[in-house]
Amino acid sequence: MKFSIILPALLASLGLAAQAADKLPVVASFSILGDLVQQVGGDKVAVRSLVGPDGDAHVYQPSPQDGKILVGARLLVVNGIGYEGWMDRLIRASQYKAARLVASDKITAQKMGGDPAARGKLDPHAWQDPARVRQYVSNIAASLVSADPANADYYRQRADNYNNELFALEKWAAEQVAGIAPAKRRVITSHDAFGYLGRRFGIQFLAPQGMNTEAEASAREVGKLIRQAKQQGIKAVFVENISNPKLLEQISRETGGRINQGKLFSDALSGPDGPAASYLAMMRHNIGTLVAGMKQN
Ligand SMILES: [Zn+2]
Structure with missing residues:
Protein backbone atom coordinates (compact mmCIF):
# COMPACT_ATOMS: atom_id res chain seq x y z
CA MET A 1 0.00 0.00 0.00
CA LYS A 2 2.69 2.45 1.05
CA PHE A 3 4.84 1.35 -1.83
CA SER A 4 2.15 2.13 -4.36
CA ILE A 5 1.99 5.69 -3.08
CA ILE A 6 5.71 6.27 -2.88
CA LEU A 7 6.66 4.72 -6.21
CA PRO A 8 4.70 7.05 -8.50
CA ALA A 9 6.01 10.05 -6.55
CA LEU A 10 9.55 8.73 -6.84
CA LEU A 11 9.16 8.13 -10.58
CA ALA A 12 7.70 11.59 -11.03
CA SER A 13 10.60 13.21 -9.21
CA LEU A 14 13.13 11.21 -11.24
CA GLY A 15 11.36 12.33 -14.39
CA LEU A 16 11.59 15.95 -13.30
CA ALA A 17 15.28 15.52 -12.48
CA ALA A 18 15.96 14.02 -15.91
CA GLN A 19 14.10 16.90 -17.55
CA ALA A 20 16.02 19.52 -15.55
CA ALA A 21 19.31 17.79 -16.36
CA ASP A 22 18.69 18.34 -20.08
CA LYS A 23 18.52 22.07 -19.57
CA LEU A 24 21.50 24.37 -19.19
CA PRO A 25 21.58 25.52 -15.55
CA VAL A 26 22.05 29.29 -15.39
CA VAL A 27 22.12 31.55 -12.33
CA ALA A 28 21.27 35.26 -12.63
CA SER A 29 22.07 37.70 -9.84
CA PHE A 30 18.58 39.28 -9.76
CA SER A 31 15.08 38.82 -11.14
CA ILE A 32 15.25 41.26 -14.08
CA LEU A 33 18.35 39.56 -15.50
CA GLY A 34 16.78 36.18 -14.74
CA ASP A 35 13.85 37.07 -17.00
CA LEU A 36 16.13 38.26 -19.83
CA VAL A 37 18.09 34.98 -19.66
CA GLN A 38 14.82 33.03 -19.68
CA GLN A 39 13.54 34.96 -22.72
CA VAL A 40 16.68 34.17 -24.71
CA GLY A 41 17.16 30.64 -23.36
CA GLY A 42 13.54 29.49 -23.72
CA ASP A 43 13.03 25.85 -22.82
CA LYS A 44 16.72 25.00 -23.19
CA VAL A 45 17.72 26.68 -19.92
CA ALA A 46 16.83 26.34 -16.23
CA VAL A 47 17.28 29.80 -14.69
CA ARG A 48 17.53 30.65 -11.01
CA SER A 49 17.68 34.26 -9.73
CA LEU A 50 19.53 34.82 -6.45
CA VAL A 51 17.69 38.04 -5.54
CA GLY A 52 14.05 37.30 -6.30
CA PRO A 53 10.93 39.40 -7.02
CA ASP A 54 10.67 42.62 -4.95
CA GLY A 55 14.18 41.94 -3.56
CA ASP A 56 16.82 44.65 -3.15
CA ALA A 57 20.14 43.58 -4.70
CA HIS A 58 21.94 46.68 -3.29
CA VAL A 59 21.76 45.35 0.26
CA TYR A 60 21.49 41.62 -0.41
CA GLN A 61 23.16 39.14 1.95
CA PRO A 62 23.82 35.84 0.18
CA SER A 63 23.01 32.65 2.10
CA PRO A 64 24.80 29.27 2.10
CA GLN A 65 21.89 28.05 -0.05
CA ASP A 66 22.88 30.61 -2.73
CA GLY A 67 26.36 29.05 -2.79
CA LYS A 68 24.83 25.62 -3.45
CA ILE A 69 22.66 27.00 -6.26
CA LEU A 70 25.63 28.77 -7.82
CA VAL A 71 27.91 25.73 -7.76
CA GLY A 72 25.35 23.76 -9.78
CA ALA A 73 25.30 26.37 -12.59
CA ARG A 74 27.23 26.35 -15.85
CA LEU A 75 26.77 30.07 -16.44
CA LEU A 76 26.49 32.99 -14.02
CA VAL A 77 25.02 36.26 -15.30
CA VAL A 78 25.53 39.48 -13.34
CA ASN A 79 24.76 43.12 -14.15
CA GLY A 80 28.15 44.60 -13.26
CA ILE A 81 28.83 48.40 -13.06
CA GLY A 82 29.32 47.88 -9.32
CA TYR A 83 25.75 46.66 -8.74
CA GLU A 84 26.30 43.33 -6.98
CA GLY A 85 28.89 44.21 -4.34
CA TRP A 86 28.32 40.86 -2.61
CA MET A 87 28.95 38.64 -5.65
CA ASP A 88 32.74 38.24 -5.49
CA ARG A 89 32.50 36.96 -1.93
CA LEU A 90 29.81 34.47 -2.92
CA ILE A 91 31.88 33.24 -5.89
CA ARG A 92 34.93 32.76 -3.63
CA ALA A 93 32.97 31.08 -0.86
CA SER A 94 31.21 28.68 -3.22
CA GLN A 95 34.32 28.07 -5.40
CA TYR A 96 32.24 28.60 -8.52
CA LYS A 97 34.48 27.98 -11.54
CA ALA A 98 32.18 27.85 -14.59
CA ALA A 99 31.44 30.63 -17.10
CA ARG A 100 30.54 34.18 -16.09
CA LEU A 101 28.89 36.98 -18.04
CA VAL A 102 28.73 40.64 -17.12
CA ALA A 103 25.49 41.46 -18.95
CA SER A 104 26.31 45.18 -19.25
CA ASP A 105 29.53 44.39 -21.16
CA LYS A 106 30.03 46.79 -24.14
CA ILE A 107 27.35 49.27 -23.05
CA THR A 108 28.25 52.86 -22.27
CA ALA A 109 27.42 53.48 -18.62
CA GLN A 110 26.07 56.86 -17.54
CA LYS A 111 27.29 58.78 -14.53
CA MET A 112 24.99 59.41 -11.58
CA GLY A 113 23.57 62.89 -11.25
CA GLY A 114 21.69 64.35 -8.30
CA ASP A 115 22.89 62.99 -5.00
CA PRO A 116 26.29 64.50 -4.10
CA ALA A 117 27.53 61.27 -2.49
CA ALA A 118 27.06 59.39 -5.74
CA ARG A 119 27.86 62.17 -8.23
CA GLY A 120 30.45 61.08 -10.78
CA LYS A 121 30.04 57.38 -10.03
CA LEU A 122 28.75 55.09 -12.76
CA ASP A 123 25.06 54.25 -12.58
CA PRO A 124 24.39 50.48 -12.50
CA HIS A 125 20.66 50.69 -13.43
CA ALA A 126 21.27 50.38 -17.19
CA TRP A 127 18.39 47.88 -17.60
CA GLN A 128 15.99 50.83 -17.36
CA ASP A 129 16.97 51.73 -20.95
CA PRO A 130 15.52 49.28 -23.53
CA ALA A 131 18.17 50.30 -26.09
CA ARG A 132 20.93 49.21 -23.71
CA VAL A 133 19.01 46.05 -22.85
CA ARG A 134 19.35 45.01 -26.51
CA GLN A 135 23.09 44.80 -25.83
CA TYR A 136 22.39 42.79 -22.65
CA VAL A 137 20.33 40.38 -24.76
CA SER A 138 23.05 40.01 -27.39
CA ASN A 139 25.62 39.37 -24.64
CA ILE A 140 23.36 36.76 -23.02
CA ALA A 141 22.83 35.02 -26.38
CA ALA A 142 26.59 34.89 -27.02
CA SER A 143 27.22 33.34 -23.59
CA LEU A 144 24.45 30.77 -24.00
CA VAL A 145 25.85 29.86 -27.41
CA SER A 146 29.32 29.27 -26.02
CA ALA A 147 28.01 27.28 -23.03
CA ASP A 148 25.65 25.20 -25.20
CA PRO A 149 26.76 25.36 -28.87
CA ALA A 150 24.35 22.61 -29.94
CA ASN A 151 21.46 25.08 -29.52
CA ALA A 152 23.24 28.11 -31.02
CA ASP A 153 20.63 28.82 -33.71
CA TYR A 154 17.81 28.57 -31.19
CA TYR A 155 19.39 31.15 -28.86
CA ARG A 156 20.28 33.55 -31.67
CA GLN A 157 16.77 33.42 -33.12
CA ARG A 158 15.14 34.03 -29.75
CA ALA A 159 17.51 36.94 -29.03
CA ASP A 160 16.61 38.53 -32.40
CA ASN A 161 12.89 38.13 -31.73
CA TYR A 162 13.21 39.58 -28.24
CA ASN A 163 15.26 42.53 -29.45
CA ASN A 164 12.47 43.30 -31.92
CA GLU A 165 10.09 43.43 -28.95
CA LEU A 166 12.48 45.86 -27.25
CA PHE A 167 12.40 48.12 -30.32
CA ALA A 168 8.58 48.08 -30.19
CA LEU A 169 8.65 48.85 -26.45
CA GLU A 170 10.99 51.79 -26.97
ZN1 LIG B 1 18.91 50.58 -7.33
Whole structure:
Protein backbone atom coordinates (compact mmCIF):
# COMPACT_ATOMS: atom_id res chain seq x y z
CA MET A 1 0.00 0.00 0.00
CA LYS A 2 2.69 2.45 1.05
CA PHE A 3 4.84 1.35 -1.83
CA SER A 4 2.15 2.13 -4.36
CA ILE A 5 1.99 5.69 -3.08
CA ILE A 6 5.71 6.27 -2.88
CA LEU A 7 6.66 4.72 -6.21
CA PRO A 8 4.70 7.05 -8.50
CA ALA A 9 6.01 10.05 -6.55
CA LEU A 10 9.55 8.73 -6.84
CA LEU A 11 9.16 8.13 -10.58
CA ALA A 12 7.70 11.59 -11.03
CA SER A 13 10.60 13.21 -9.21
CA LEU A 14 13.13 11.21 -11.24
CA GLY A 15 11.36 12.33 -14.39
CA LEU A 16 11.59 15.95 -13.30
CA ALA A 17 15.28 15.52 -12.48
CA ALA A 18 15.96 14.02 -15.91
CA GLN A 19 14.10 16.90 -17.55
CA ALA A 20 16.02 19.52 -15.55
CA ALA A 21 19.31 17.79 -16.36
CA ASP A 22 18.69 18.34 -20.08
CA LYS A 23 18.52 22.07 -19.57
CA LEU A 24 21.50 24.37 -19.19
CA PRO A 25 21.58 25.52 -15.55
CA VAL A 26 22.05 29.29 -15.39
CA VAL A 27 22.12 31.55 -12.33
CA ALA A 28 21.27 35.26 -12.63
CA SER A 29 22.07 37.70 -9.84
CA PHE A 30 18.58 39.28 -9.76
CA SER A 31 15.08 38.82 -11.14
CA ILE A 32 15.25 41.26 -14.08
CA LEU A 33 18.35 39.56 -15.50
CA GLY A 34 16.78 36.18 -14.74
CA ASP A 35 13.85 37.07 -17.00
CA LEU A 36 16.13 38.26 -19.83
CA VAL A 37 18.09 34.98 -19.66
CA GLN A 38 14.82 33.03 -19.68
CA GLN A 39 13.54 34.96 -22.72
CA VAL A 40 16.68 34.17 -24.71
CA GLY A 41 17.16 30.64 -23.36
CA GLY A 42 13.54 29.49 -23.72
CA ASP A 43 13.03 25.85 -22.82
CA LYS A 44 16.72 25.00 -23.19
CA VAL A 45 17.72 26.68 -19.92
CA ALA A 46 16.83 26.34 -16.23
CA VAL A 47 17.28 29.80 -14.69
CA ARG A 48 17.53 30.65 -11.01
CA SER A 49 17.68 34.26 -9.73
CA LEU A 50 19.53 34.82 -6.45
CA VAL A 51 17.69 38.04 -5.54
CA GLY A 52 14.05 37.30 -6.30
CA PRO A 53 10.93 39.40 -7.02
CA ASP A 54 10.67 42.62 -4.95
CA GLY A 55 14.18 41.94 -3.56
CA ASP A 56 16.82 44.65 -3.15
CA ALA A 57 20.14 43.58 -4.70
CA HIS A 58 21.94 46.68 -3.29
CA VAL A 59 21.76 45.35 0.26
CA TYR A 60 21.49 41.62 -0.41
CA GLN A 61 23.16 39.14 1.95
CA PRO A 62 23.82 35.84 0.18
CA SER A 63 23.01 32.65 2.10
CA PRO A 64 24.80 29.27 2.10
CA GLN A 65 21.89 28.05 -0.05
CA ASP A 66 22.88 30.61 -2.73
CA GLY A 67 26.36 29.05 -2.79
CA LYS A 68 24.83 25.62 -3.45
CA ILE A 69 22.66 27.00 -6.26
CA LEU A 70 25.63 28.77 -7.82
CA VAL A 71 27.91 25.73 -7.76
CA GLY A 72 25.35 23.76 -9.78
CA ALA A 73 25.30 26.37 -12.59
CA ARG A 74 27.23 26.35 -15.85
CA LEU A 75 26.77 30.07 -16.44
CA LEU A 76 26.49 32.99 -14.02
CA VAL A 77 25.02 36.26 -15.30
CA VAL A 78 25.53 39.48 -13.34
CA ASN A 79 24.76 43.12 -14.15
CA GLY A 80 28.15 44.60 -13.26
CA ILE A 81 28.83 48.40 -13.06
CA GLY A 82 29.32 47.88 -9.32
CA TYR A 83 25.75 46.66 -8.74
CA GLU A 84 26.30 43.33 -6.98
CA GLY A 85 28.89 44.21 -4.34
CA TRP A 86 28.32 40.86 -2.61
CA MET A 87 28.95 38.64 -5.65
CA ASP A 88 32.74 38.24 -5.49
CA ARG A 89 32.50 36.96 -1.93
CA LEU A 90 29.81 34.47 -2.92
CA ILE A 91 31.88 33.24 -5.89
CA ARG A 92 34.93 32.76 -3.63
CA ALA A 93 32.97 31.08 -0.86
CA SER A 94 31.21 28.68 -3.22
CA GLN A 95 34.32 28.07 -5.40
CA TYR A 96 32.24 28.60 -8.52
CA LYS A 97 34.48 27.98 -11.54
CA ALA A 98 32.18 27.85 -14.59
CA ALA A 99 31.44 30.63 -17.10
CA ARG A 100 30.54 34.18 -16.09
CA LEU A 101 28.89 36.98 -18.04
CA VAL A 102 28.73 40.64 -17.12
CA ALA A 103 25.49 41.46 -18.95
CA SER A 104 26.31 45.18 -19.25
CA ASP A 105 29.53 44.39 -21.16
CA LYS A 106 30.03 46.79 -24.14
CA ILE A 107 27.35 49.27 -23.05
CA THR A 108 28.25 52.86 -22.27
CA ALA A 109 27.42 53.48 -18.62
CA GLN A 110 26.07 56.86 -17.54
CA LYS A 111 27.29 58.78 -14.53
CA MET A 112 24.99 59.41 -11.58
CA GLY A 113 23.57 62.89 -11.25
CA GLY A 114 21.69 64.35 -8.30
CA ASP A 115 22.89 62.99 -5.00
CA PRO A 116 26.29 64.50 -4.10
CA ALA A 117 27.53 61.27 -2.49
CA ALA A 118 27.06 59.39 -5.74
CA ARG A 119 27.86 62.17 -8.23
CA GLY A 120 30.45 61.08 -10.78
CA LYS A 121 30.04 57.38 -10.03
CA LEU A 122 28.75 55.09 -12.76
CA ASP A 123 25.06 54.25 -12.58
CA PRO A 124 24.39 50.48 -12.50
CA HIS A 125 20.66 50.69 -13.43
CA ALA A 126 21.27 50.38 -17.19
CA TRP A 127 18.39 47.88 -17.60
CA GLN A 128 15.99 50.83 -17.36
CA ASP A 129 16.97 51.73 -20.95
CA PRO A 130 15.52 49.28 -23.53
CA ALA A 131 18.17 50.30 -26.09
CA ARG A 132 20.93 49.21 -23.71
CA VAL A 133 19.01 46.05 -22.85
CA ARG A 134 19.35 45.01 -26.51
CA GLN A 135 23.09 44.80 -25.83
CA TYR A 136 22.39 42.79 -22.65
CA VAL A 137 20.33 40.38 -24.76
CA SER A 138 23.05 40.01 -27.39
CA ASN A 139 25.62 39.37 -24.64
CA ILE A 140 23.36 36.76 -23.02
CA ALA A 141 22.83 35.02 -26.38
CA ALA A 142 26.59 34.89 -27.02
CA SER A 143 27.22 33.34 -23.59
CA LEU A 144 24.45 30.77 -24.00
CA VAL A 145 25.85 29.86 -27.41
CA SER A 146 29.32 29.27 -26.02
CA ALA A 147 28.01 27.28 -23.03
CA ASP A 148 25.65 25.20 -25.20
CA PRO A 149 26.76 25.36 -28.87
CA ALA A 150 24.35 22.61 -29.94
CA ASN A 151 21.46 25.08 -29.52
CA ALA A 152 23.24 28.11 -31.02
CA ASP A 153 20.63 28.82 -33.71
CA TYR A 154 17.81 28.57 -31.19
CA TYR A 155 19.39 31.15 -28.86
CA ARG A 156 20.28 33.55 -31.67
CA GLN A 157 16.77 33.42 -33.12
CA ARG A 158 15.14 34.03 -29.75
CA ALA A 159 17.51 36.94 -29.03
CA ASP A 160 16.61 38.53 -32.40
CA ASN A 161 12.89 38.13 -31.73
CA TYR A 162 13.21 39.58 -28.24
CA ASN A 163 15.26 42.53 -29.45
CA ASN A 164 12.47 43.30 -31.92
CA GLU A 165 10.09 43.43 -28.95
CA LEU A 166 12.48 45.86 -27.25
CA PHE A 167 12.40 48.12 -30.32
CA ALA A 168 8.58 48.08 -30.19
CA LEU A 169 8.65 48.85 -26.45
CA GLU A 170 10.99 51.79 -26.97
CA LYS A 171 8.83 53.25 -29.74
CA TRP A 172 5.66 52.86 -27.66
CA ALA A 173 7.25 54.44 -24.58
CA ALA A 174 8.54 57.43 -26.57
CA GLU A 175 5.02 58.00 -27.96
CA GLN A 176 3.48 57.85 -24.47
CA VAL A 177 5.94 60.39 -23.02
CA ALA A 178 5.56 62.66 -26.07
CA GLY A 179 1.96 63.29 -24.93
CA ILE A 180 3.26 65.12 -21.82
CA ALA A 181 4.50 68.72 -22.11
CA PRO A 182 8.29 68.83 -21.51
CA ALA A 183 7.90 71.17 -18.49
CA LYS A 184 5.70 68.57 -16.79
CA ARG A 185 8.11 65.68 -17.24
CA ARG A 186 9.36 65.74 -13.65
CA VAL A 187 9.00 62.97 -11.11
CA ILE A 188 10.10 62.19 -7.55
CA THR A 189 11.11 58.62 -6.67
CA SER A 190 12.77 57.23 -3.56
CA HIS A 191 16.13 56.04 -4.92
CA ASP A 192 17.90 57.26 -8.00
CA ALA A 193 17.28 54.24 -10.24
CA PHE A 194 15.76 55.86 -13.32
CA GLY A 195 18.63 57.95 -14.73
CA TYR A 196 18.82 55.85 -17.91
CA LEU A 197 15.06 55.84 -18.41
CA GLY A 198 15.00 59.60 -17.86
CA ARG A 199 17.78 60.29 -20.33
CA ARG A 200 16.27 58.00 -22.99
CA PHE A 201 12.74 59.42 -22.82
CA GLY A 202 13.31 62.98 -21.57
CA ILE A 203 11.97 62.69 -18.01
CA GLN A 204 13.69 64.37 -15.04
CA PHE A 205 13.86 62.14 -11.98
CA LEU A 206 14.56 63.53 -8.50
CA ALA A 207 15.38 61.16 -5.67
CA PRO A 208 16.36 61.80 -2.05
CA GLN A 209 18.16 58.51 -1.57
CA GLY A 210 20.79 58.46 -4.31
CA MET A 211 21.93 55.47 -6.27
CA ASN A 212 22.23 52.98 -3.45
CA THR A 213 19.38 52.07 -1.15
CA GLU A 214 21.98 51.44 1.57
CA ALA A 215 22.67 55.15 2.02
CA GLU A 216 20.21 57.16 4.13
CA ALA A 217 18.93 60.39 2.64
CA SER A 218 20.28 63.41 4.51
CA ALA A 219 17.83 65.94 5.98
CA ARG A 220 19.56 68.61 3.89
CA GLU A 221 19.00 66.71 0.65
CA VAL A 222 15.37 66.03 1.53
CA GLY A 223 14.83 69.73 2.33
CA LYS A 224 16.38 70.72 -0.99
CA LEU A 225 14.18 68.29 -2.87
CA ILE A 226 11.04 69.59 -1.17
CA ARG A 227 11.90 73.20 -2.07
CA GLN A 228 12.55 72.21 -5.68
CA ALA A 229 9.31 70.22 -5.92
CA LYS A 230 7.34 73.21 -4.58
CA GLN A 231 9.02 75.66 -6.95
CA GLN A 232 8.49 73.47 -10.00
CA GLY A 233 5.02 72.25 -9.05
CA ILE A 234 6.04 68.59 -9.08
CA LYS A 235 3.19 66.48 -7.78
CA ALA A 236 4.18 63.15 -9.28
CA VAL A 237 5.65 61.21 -6.35
CA PHE A 238 6.22 57.49 -6.71
CA VAL A 239 7.16 54.71 -4.33
CA GLU A 240 9.14 51.72 -5.55
CA ASN A 241 8.66 48.05 -4.97
CA ILE A 242 12.05 47.72 -3.22
CA SER A 243 12.03 50.84 -1.01
CA ASN A 244 10.44 51.94 2.23
CA PRO A 245 7.72 54.49 1.38
CA LYS A 246 8.05 56.53 4.63
CA LEU A 247 10.39 59.21 3.31
CA LEU A 248 8.23 59.75 0.25
CA GLU A 249 5.11 60.10 2.38
CA GLN A 250 6.87 62.95 4.23
CA ILE A 251 7.93 64.60 0.96
CA SER A 252 4.48 64.39 -0.59
CA ARG A 253 2.94 65.85 2.61
CA GLU A 254 5.30 68.79 2.63
CA THR A 255 5.05 69.55 -1.09
CA GLY A 256 1.30 69.19 -1.39
CA GLY A 257 1.94 66.44 -3.93
CA ARG A 258 0.51 63.02 -3.53
CA ILE A 259 1.86 59.53 -3.73
CA ASN A 260 0.62 57.91 -6.88
CA GLN A 261 -1.44 54.79 -6.75
CA GLY A 262 0.85 52.69 -8.88
CA LYS A 263 4.32 51.93 -7.64
CA LEU A 264 7.37 51.80 -9.87
CA PHE A 265 9.50 48.70 -10.33
CA SER A 266 13.11 49.80 -10.29
CA ASP A 267 15.51 47.00 -9.35
CA ALA A 268 13.29 43.89 -9.22
CA LEU A 269 10.30 42.34 -10.93
CA SER A 270 7.01 41.69 -9.15
CA GLY A 271 5.89 38.18 -8.30
CA PRO A 272 4.22 36.17 -11.09
CA ASP A 273 0.74 37.60 -10.36
CA GLY A 274 1.92 41.23 -10.08
CA PRO A 275 1.99 43.91 -12.80
CA ALA A 276 5.73 43.48 -13.51
CA ALA A 277 6.25 39.74 -13.81
CA SER A 278 8.60 40.16 -16.79
CA TYR A 279 10.93 42.89 -18.03
CA LEU A 280 8.56 43.93 -20.83
CA ALA A 281 5.58 44.04 -18.43
CA MET A 282 7.65 46.03 -15.91
CA MET A 283 8.62 48.67 -18.47
CA ARG A 284 5.07 49.02 -19.79
CA HIS A 285 3.75 49.30 -16.25
CA ASN A 286 6.38 51.90 -15.26
CA ILE A 287 5.85 54.09 -18.33
CA GLY A 288 2.06 53.93 -18.00
CA THR A 289 2.28 54.81 -14.29
CA LEU A 290 4.75 57.65 -14.86
CA VAL A 291 2.69 59.20 -17.64
CA ALA A 292 -0.48 59.11 -15.51
CA GLY A 293 1.43 60.76 -12.63
CA MET A 294 3.09 63.47 -14.73
CA LYS A 295 -0.29 64.58 -16.08
CA GLN A 296 -1.01 65.87 -12.55
CA ASN A 297 2.07 68.16 -12.50
ZN1 LIG B 1 18.91 50.58 -7.33
